[in-house]
Amino acid sequence: MTSDKPVKPRIIVEPPGPKAREVIEKDQKLLMQSFARWYPLVVERAEDYLVWDVDGNMYIDLNAGIAVLNVGSSNPDVVKAAIEQLKKFTHYSLTDFYYEVAVRLAEKLVEIAPVEKPAKVFFTNSGAESIEASIKVSRYSTRRQYLIAFLGAFHGRTMGAVSLTASKPVQRKWFSPLLPSVIHVPYPYPYRCPFRAETPEECGEAIIGYIEEWIFGKMVDPAEVAAFIFEPIQGEGGYVVPPDNFFSKLEKLARQHGILLVSDEVQTGFCRTGRWFAIEHWGVKPDVVATAKAIAGGLPLGAVIGSEKVMTIEPGGHATTFGGNPVSAAAAIAVIDYMKRERLCERAARLGEKVLKRLNEAKEEIELIGDVRGKGLMIGVELVRDRRTKEPARKELAELLSRLFKKGYLFIAAGISVVRIAPPLTIAEEALDNAIEALIEELKRIDLERHRTS
CATH class of the missing domain: 3.90.1150.10 (Aspartate Aminotransferase, domain 1)
Known part of the structure; x- marks a missing residue:
């Protein structure tokens, strides 16, 4: 380039x-x-x-508008696509009617997302909305209420998302009571491992052991846990990269108990880490991927991409007026095409x-x-x-x-x-x-x- x-x-x-x-x-x-x-x-x-x-x-x-402008500010391809769509129509509520640009974008997202196929997409307006939708998808498809998140995580500031967030006290101060049935466990932070560990791998093993022995052994039956919700690399929490053995062990634990894996790729998605989505570095297939930020080159848009077997909320169960806005969707198609072309x-x-x-x-x-x-x-x-x-x-x-x-x-x-x-x-x-x-x-x-x- x-x-x-x-x-x-x-x-x-x-x-x-x-x-x-x-x-x-x-x-x-x-x-x-x-x-x-x-x-x-x-x-x-x-x-x-x-x-x-x-x-x-x-x-x-050096910050890309908080990891949003992956294709650069005012990318010509994105601007052109948005203008062309602006001339056609700016809104017509995807959750009430149909339009082709949203379907074309969904096809591209399903193609690149590391989830089991066939897969489906739900469009949102932001990262926090994508997390909110992921929570509802997880609970609805499993009929379970508990969610396990990680200390140091940032998932957003709306009431469901902030219930998962555990990055800074100010983000939760005076907003309780928050969403019930959310459990936080330590994240494997190799430089500051919360457990005694000589190596990063030992840190990862210790976290899994803590979940098995203390959370599942003394606090909640895993049969009641809907999902592990995590950032594959913690963002706001300190750009924390987990040890290489962690996600394979978490995946094994989740599959053992029928617990979903929800990968929050709001900051880590769309080539930011050298892969389309960061979880791909560890060869793990999440059930749900939550995205936003870089998806539309700076225009407001988010998406939840999940395997068909978990994207099961019935008509009327979840919707949004502006999610999948046609201008943002056109921009997102341009973003994906540009990323592929420019590698x-x-x-x-x-x-x-x-x-x-x-x-x-x-x-x-x-x-x-x-x-x-x-x-x-x-x-x-x-x-x-x-x-x-x-x-x-x-x-x-x-x-x-x-x-x-x-x-x-x-x-x-x-x-x-x-x-x-x-x-x-x-x-x-x-x-x-x-x-x-x-x-x-x-x-x-x-x-x-x-x-x-x-």
């Missing part, structure tokens, strides 16, 4: 500039401040991996290996880096104040993101002290290289400053 676009940022006024500050002031007056922004970036326009603010600064995008899964895998190698080299000389992990272009760099104690480097992370923003690089964080690296999969290789070197340079500076003041 070649590009003649700039590969370095251009900062002409220190952000936030005067126009940005004006917008921010109005935002604080008019919008409910129930979400926290990373830094004062006020976007005016974006193209591929480049972002311009209202003061004319140009940035290199973005393979590109993400290749560039991800290169980035991981460079960051692991940097880890040898930067004490602030505790762990480097990821698959494809979903990479986390965990920062610690002390490698022995693994104390999270919260202040250093905040300072790092601020410095990089002012230099023109748009990184964000995950977990407690993890740098997320999730650029558009179309990013120019040289631009990505420059961004990683800028990250390493600032990490070295902060590391040196820490030692000088200690």
